Amino acid sequence: MFDLGIVKGKVYLDGKFAETNVYIRDGSIEKVSDEELDCERTLDAKGRLVLPGFIDPHVHFSLDLGEFSSRDDFESGSRAAAFGGVTTFLDFTRPIHNHDEALEAIRERKKEAVKSCVDYSLHLTLGNFSGDVEKLVGICREEGLGSIKVFTAYSESNRRCSYEVIERILKKDILLMSHSEEDELVSPVWDEVATYEESRPVEAEMTAVERLCISASSKGRLYIVHVSSGSTVEMVKDKFGQFLNRSIFLESCPHYFNLSSDLYGKENGRIYLMAPPLRSKDEVKKMKENIGFLSTVGTDHCPFMKEEKLKYERADKVPKGIGSIEYSFSLMYTLFGNEIIPKFTSSPAEIFGLRKKGRIAEGFDGDIVVYDENISREIDGGVSKCDYSVYEGKETRGKVVTTISGGRIIMDDGTFYGGRGRFIRR
Ligand SMILES: [Zn+2]
Structure with a gap:
């Protein structure tokens, strides 16, 4: 049983996209596979990019x-x-x-x-x-x-x-x-x-x-x-x-x-x-x-x-x-x-010597972004404490839909769930 499965997305694997599933356990990517495996939680990423x-x-x-x-x-x-x-x-x-x-x-x-x-x-x-x-x-x-x-x-x-x-x-x-x-x-x-x-x-x-x-x-x-x-x-x-x-x-x-x-x-x-x-x-x-x-x-x-x-x-x-x-x-x-x-x-x-970051591969940290390239988004003031953005009103291609850090969903569809970051030694 995996903690989290990100399934059916277009997964970025070392420079190329493949439609496959990413499985995470104990904070790390444990398997990238076309098989459908048991997970406590499954995230359907169909039609979306799954990026490191x-x-x-x-x-x-x-x-x-x-x-x-x-x-x-x-x-x-x-x-x-x-x-x-x-x-x-x-x-x-x-x-x-x-x-x-x-x-x-x-x-x-x-x-x-x-x-x-x-x-x-x-x-x-x-x-x-x-x-x-x-x-x-x-x-x-x-x-x-x-x-x-x-x-x-x-x-x-x-x-x-x-x-x-x-x-x-x-x-x-x-x-x-x-x-x-x-x-x-x-x-x-x-x-x-x-x-x-x-x-x-x-x-x-x-x-x-x-x-x-x-x-x-x-x-x-x-x-x-x-x-x-x-x-x-x-x-x-x-x-x-x-x-x-x-x-x-x-x-x-x-x-x-x-x-x-x-x-x-x-x-x-x-x-x-x-x-x-x-x-x-x-x-x-x-x-x-x-x-x-x-x-x-x-x-x-x-x-x-x-x-x-x-x-x-x-x-x-x-x-x-x-x-x-x-x-x-x-x-x-x-x-x-x-x-x-x-x-x-x-x-x-x-x-920067972040050895377990930056790739979707077995053994790497469970840090994943689900990105929808097919929607356009108008930039707003955002969640920063700052009260303006120089980009306000600008249209972008695509939007970050879900952010996963250390195997946990910390942001999904505009809702923030909180997270606990670690200092990474290099
Ligand atoms: Zn600077």
Whole structure:
């Protein structure tokens, strides 16, 4: 007797669909079979896609920015994740400047994250780091964190990490993630919202990414978070193509495909402010043409209330970030169809060492999404604690109907049943 059977759906098995049944017991996928077997509970998925649970490698729940804090905490953010079919997310610690702050930063974040209703893991974040890299990597390993995130910008808030430290990390057996904008090419003091993109130009991203890729092409594993421009993807493809998806990985976000910088000139353009900024329509077009070269899609989910986004007139005073975890897959599926599935599943699982995630196969975690591709959905305010979505009113192809985490149905047909996420060691 199995706990749960997801039957008659179009099941995504390593890149191909097969009409078959998936059987789960004790939280894991135990059998994928055409046979009809006994189950305590059966979910009829006829005509629907049965996909591995999605992995969002980049979220910021309860991110403390001083005056503002990102609106979703681990509870509400992971609930929004469940509605979006995301069954594993990766968040970040606060930035640390020395290895001796690492343990506390990791443990304090783990404590906050226990409220999550889906599985999660963490990246360690560095500020302007001047500690012992060897010891730092050792602590990450012991605590089950397989990735370290740095910023090449934000010297104004003491978060810029030197290229020298970055090179030392690349020599270690750990994934280096980078927010890549060349510090000298960024203007952190910026008044006008309409021209905000000029304060963080495409050249700033391309310069930093190129420097990092040069370092990573001799040693290490490099993951560029939230690539914002098609030109950057093309540059990496042209100059470092042989490393792409082997030791160099590119992540981008739904907003760099769905929104463009002309929105900054519109009324309330401030609600679209994030870093790196939205890009021109030409860059968005180039991004779409190069989707095949991106490894993953992360949301950089970091929403603030409309009132908070609109509190200050000056671009540099507005809290940066938007939310999209609830819609990320639908938005990207609408644009790219089945091609996008591995970027939400097997690819982030492999890059981040989530060994039992990202595939529907015997022995993998019972994390499954049932997706109806045949209905269209208009995006609404959603279940996030944030009171608006930049995507409100947008039509998407398909909808997440059911989300199963660790073998339990946590969301079905718009009803949330609650869940208990676990910290996944990597
Ligand atoms: Zn981020």
